[in-house]
Amino acid sequence: MGLSWQQGPLAPGAIGHFLVPGPLPERLLxxxxxxxxxxxxxxxxxxxxxxxxxxxxxxxxxxxxxxxxxxxxxxxxxxxxxxxxxxxxxxxxxxxxxxxxxxxxxxxxxxxxxxxxxxxxxxxxxxxxxxxxxxxxxxxxxVGHAADSYHRIDIRQTSRHLVVRHEDRVVAESTHPLALYESGFAPRWYVPRADVDVSALTPAQGRTFCPYKGMCSYYDIAGARKAAWSYEDAYPEVGRVSGLVSFEPDKVEVHLDAVRLRLEPGQTVVPHGVDRNLTLDEADRS
Missing domain, CATH: 2.170.150.40 (Domain of unknown function (DUF427))
Structure with missing residues (x-):
């Protein structure tokens, strides 16, 4: 997310609002x-x-x-x-x-x-x-688009209890996941592989690219397609999540301290396509 896209303050789907007495213009550049x-x-x-x-x-x-x-x-x-x-x-x-x-x-x-x-x-x-x-x-x-100085990612260690289930199977359970806070998005929770039943993960075809985190790989969990993902070699700026696994709460059950998480509105990513002549070495600069 940035200042004017995803859920930023100038975006159509902003999650906050300006504390002013009158309405703002419909569009602010x-x-x-x-x-x-x-x-x-x-x-x-x-x-x-x-x-x-x-x-x-x-x-x-x-x-x-x-x-x-x-x-x-x-x-x-x-x-x-x-x-x-x-x-x-x-x-x-x-x-x-x-x-x-x-x-x-x-x-x-x-x-x-x-x-x-x-x-x-x-x-x-x-x-x-x-x-x-x-x-x-x-x-x-x-790569991806001009760098947005209002886009920020913070990663925090936590001792909260995270449990991921699909159907009757516990796919992951951890008391030391990492919380990734990305501007305008709900927190994403990344689990160390030692706390994941990796036999439940089936590598899915296709990868995506994030200009701020790097190349992302996906996993199917039984019938839930691309229900988990991992930045195997995340960019150095966010290297703490390298190799960890995160789960999509609308495809599998994700419970944090016994409260089930739900996918929040506006969490889908705005596609930007692939840069011309972009090599894997340039995209995967870890």
Missing amino acids: FAERLRRRMRVRFGGEWVADSEDVVLLHEPGRYPVAYFPLAAVDDSTLKPSEHTTRHRDLGPTAWFTVQAGAHSTPRAAWQHTGLPDHAVDLGGRVAFAWRAMDAFFEEDERI
């Missing part, structure tokens, strides 16, 4: 300087490089990075006849992005008739994330 050097690679070339990137948080979307036109290579943007109108930011011009022999239409855009309150985006262009080869902060590739 938030723009701020990223304060990190960000670069874009396309066609084997660096096409944009700036320390003056503005990040736009728009309700229900991942954050988008806007580069000053002066930071984009002069030969990169080719105007097209395609235009659209953003519901909040007005008319939008689209560009073909070109580098050498490589060219992708409608791969960048600029808001050309911004209202006065949105001048922070004036003279800036954004690149379609999956149309580019890669985005970098300094020399490190950023």
